Amino acid sequence: MSEMNVQGFAATQGMDAVEDNARLPIGTVIDVAGSGSLIALDLKRIEQCMADADPSVSLSGQVGSQIKIRVGNSWLLASVRTQRQENGLDNAIVARVDFLGEGEEERLTGRIFAFRRGVTRYPIPGSLVYPATSGDLRQIYAGDGRASISIGTVFPSRDIRAGLYIDAFLGKHFALLGSTGTGKSTSAALILHRICETTPQGHVVMIDPHGEYAQAFRGIGQLLDVSNLQMPYWLMNFEEHCEVFLTSSGADRQIDADILGRVLLAARQRNRLAAEIGKITVDSPIPYLLSDLATILSNEMGKLDKGTNSIPYMRIRSKLDEIKADPRYQFMFSGMLVGDTMAEFIAKVFRLPANGKPISIIDVSGVPSDITSTVVAVLSRLVFDHAIWARDEQTRPVLLVCEEAHRYVPNEKNADGSSVGRILSRIAKEGRKYGVSLGLITQRPSDLAEGVLSQCGTIVAMRLNNDRDQAFVRAAMPEGARGFLDSIPALKNRECIICGEGVSIPVRVTFDELDAGLRPASDDPSFAQLWNQVGGEEEAVERTVQRWRAQSR
Secondary structure (H helix, E strand, O other), rough: HHHHHHHHHHOOOOOOOOOHHHHHOEEEEEEEEOOOOEEEEHHHHHHHHHOOOHHHHHHHOOOEEEEHHHHHHHEEEEEEEEEEEEOOOOEEEEEEEEEEEEEEEEEOOOOOHHHHHHHHOOOOOOOOOEEOOOOHHHHHHOOOOEEEEEEEEEOOOOOOOEEEEHHHHHHOOOEOOOOOOOHHHHHHHHHHHHHHHHOOOEEEEEEOOOOOOOOOOOOEEEEEEOOOOOOOHOOOOOOHHHHHHHOOOOHHHHHHHHHHHHHHHHHHHHOHHHHHHHOOOOOOOOOOOOHHHHHHHHHHHHHOOOOOOOOOOHHHHHHHHHHHHOOOOOOHHHHHHOOHHHHHHHHHHHOOOOOOOEEEEEEOOOOOOHHHHHHHHHHHHHHHHHHHOOOOOOOOOOEEEEEHHHHHHEEEOOOOOOOOHHHHHHHHHHHHHOEEEEEEEOOHHEEEOOHHHHOOEEEEEOOOOHHHHHHHHHHHHOOHHHHHHHHHHHHHOOEEEEOOOOOOOOOEEEEEEOHHOOOOOOOOHHHHHHOOOOOHHHHHHHHHHHHHHHHOO
């Protein structure tokens, strides 16, 4: 530290402790860079602030707290990232801070107002550093008049409300990340409840792989599972048909795909809609009969000039017969679903109109595991394709929320080539242009595709226990939020770091408590309690076996 800076810092010491702590400097700037600076903090002043009744002032200078720097007639707000003891300066510590934004100074109170993100005027070495008060933070987090939802309180205060700007939060996608047991599912339910309360005519589609969220949204949502989803099989495009009907690999798979493409197009062309539309493709969502597909397949197999032996045809026919006979696939491949119900299905799933139920929970826990990804791919693609072809209509934005997102958009190491990863990646990159918002919820962000997480404008990070996950999220966060990220391993349950477009500045938030009736069914079983109970085990096993055999709840 230079002699001039030491003298400037020393000038802040020895001030009258009787004065208002918030009006007295706690240190000076000693070094300035583009995104942050080094400051020297007076230990005596920090100790005085610790006794202040204002929680924000009492934590001033500590890692994760906010400080403000006077620059002319305005304030520069910064977050403390690191601290260290400086040799040769016994009464001081040196801290690195990240710049968050700037605002004007209220003449009467000296507080920050008209806050905006970014920095236009930088401080110079020797500029004075002051504690940010609860009044400052209340002004900053109060927002700028944009529509917002309130989700909790700003750490460490008890009364400063934390909010999310609805349009920025949804319009540029979001990700909710957190290890198992941190309250991730309940926090997701809280955010969605607040959105639904604010926008009762909204259009939210949530993919629920574990059947957790039906309990949370029973009163305000449309609950869909294998018993009432009734998703027509002919809505699948050619790629999705291949995932379901083809079992071969390598060179055989290409042969099978060529055969399936020909017979599928021929089956679609038998529908009168094909004649009305004119030219159709193998991807056109035109209804067809499974019996027609089987008949055309048999006819093709019987031709002498088919160019191959009968084995590929028999493989496809065998899989088709298996699906038709398996009751687990009836929610999608029932003969009752051949009618042209595309408009009704889209209206039901996307909540068009909402009719007081702005969210549809699609429970895919009962879907056979071998086609779960395909079902999610179809639903996701319908959201995107509908948005593309509805551009001539009044825009009806749709929010698609994917729980356990790492299962559907894995990184290159875990990629299995399924269509669901490609369509969700496309939504992440292009969905904003068409009014499609993507919400990703996962406990393993390092297993997500990097390009997808980088497209999320707002990141809500709860406690992450894995070093690899922490590093992955840190790389995706903006520079100004790095100081907050260092506290991710130390977050309590129901606490998170939010940064990005949905908030004014990066913020540490304690989520509100959610009523028991609005929480998802994601509580961990109590071993200590349940292993001390007796009675009813035989009946429970009998009921479980019945559901198991019937493959139905």
